[in-house]
Amino acid sequence: MTEPSGRRERKKAATRQKIADTALRLFLECGYDAVGIRDVASEADVAVTTVFSHFASKEALVFERDQDFEQRLTRAVTDRPPHEPIIPALHREVHALVRHCTAEGSAPVRRMIEGSPALREYEESMSLRHAHALAAALSADPHLSRSTTACRATARFTIDAYALACRADDPGATVDEVFQMIKAAWEATAA
Amino acid sequence: MTEPSGRRERKKAATRQKIADTALRLFLECGYDAVGIRDVASEADVAVTTVFSHFASKEALVFERDQDFEQRLTRAVTDRPPHEPIIPALHREVHALVRHCTAEGSAPVRRMIEGSPALREYEESMSLRHAHALAAALSADPHLSRSTTACRATARFTIDAYALACRADDPGATVDEVFQMIKAAWEATAA
DNA sequence: TGTGAAACCCTAACGGTTAGGGTTATCTTC
DNA sequence: GAAGATAACCCTAACCGTTAGGGTTTCACA
CATH class of the missing domain: 1.10.10.60 (Homeodomain-like)
Known part of the structure; x- marks a missing residue:
């Protein structure tokens, strides 16, 4: 960097x-x-x-590149082309993140994480941090005038999509399916 | 019991x-x-x-009644009146759970949990277990023919609603708002 | 070149957790 | 009701992640 x-x-x-x-x-x-x-x-x-x-912590040794993840998510919000709708931007970014985490070389690491309760727990708490950061980014976007609650919920849903996809048989399809739901949820909050 | x-x-x-x-x-x-x-x-x-x-574990001492929570969630699915739609049933149950956790007497405990990273982390990992159980209950319901992914996502969204509401200024309103989103998300998965 | 700070080292301890192995109380069965 | 089986409990000693305390080396910068 x-x-x-x-x-x-x-x-x-x-x-x-x-x-x-x-x-x-x-x-x-x-x-x-x-x-x-x-x-x-x-x-x-x-x-x-x-x-x-x-x-x-010991667990942090495994998630060395954790900051990248958070930055990529928040930048998907802040750095997207002007007037691009938010959901497709998130959808695209989550796709990329999932692809990265389910790539060939990552399989042994994933298996190790899934095999250790301590690592799974740590990953979850990381995810929550990321959800917080994403929620803040969504709330701060001037083009999205949604309630704090809507932003927070959408952030968590997005993280859920990532988490589900990483463990799914067909990660790509899972991202798409969950984002179809997220899109509907987001549109239901329109002022 | x-x-x-x-x-x-x-x-x-x-x-x-x-x-x-x-x-x-x-x-x-x-x-x-x-x-x-x-x-x-x-x-x-x-x-x-x-x-x-x-x-x-030490944390488990604080969440002694954790099994209740999981049972109430899954029973909201399995024991609901026949042909009652699933989302209102979940909505109602989450309302009750949030009320319970934001009641007068629970405030000191909540403050303690929020004040300890270890307890917060533990609570999250409990939540994930609950989401798993809820997802299984949703998948098993014969009246809901939705994909595994849709069930899993809805389960996580429901847990998100609970988690957000417990920490919100107006818990009741938060539950309602997030469930409006969940309803839309669920309906978007209709076969 | 000297000085302050950052990075590093060592030792000892703390606190959650578990292994090992023993004692007592309860249950079961005859 | 006595005998054996087993569950619940106890003690001690340790393991392992983590931190405090306090020292030494290396670098940056005036």
């Missing part, structure tokens, strides 16, 4: 990346539960406290 | 209740984070291991 200029920042980013990579590798090799933070730290050749200075 | 017959079962239920009551009292008195499992155990005069044989 943004190229860090100073050596210190570069080193910090490198440490962070090394920890994340090491963690993911160990998790996939041995299983999430079988790998401890102390294992990750020593394999990455850093102190345990350093791991926690880069990542808030 | 069901009266246990044997002495053993009665004693077990009493122990469970004593633990739950003690825990909630201590949590409300001193704050959730300030009270440890060891505190709860010794105040309830049981061993720590006994606490965990009745409750799966």
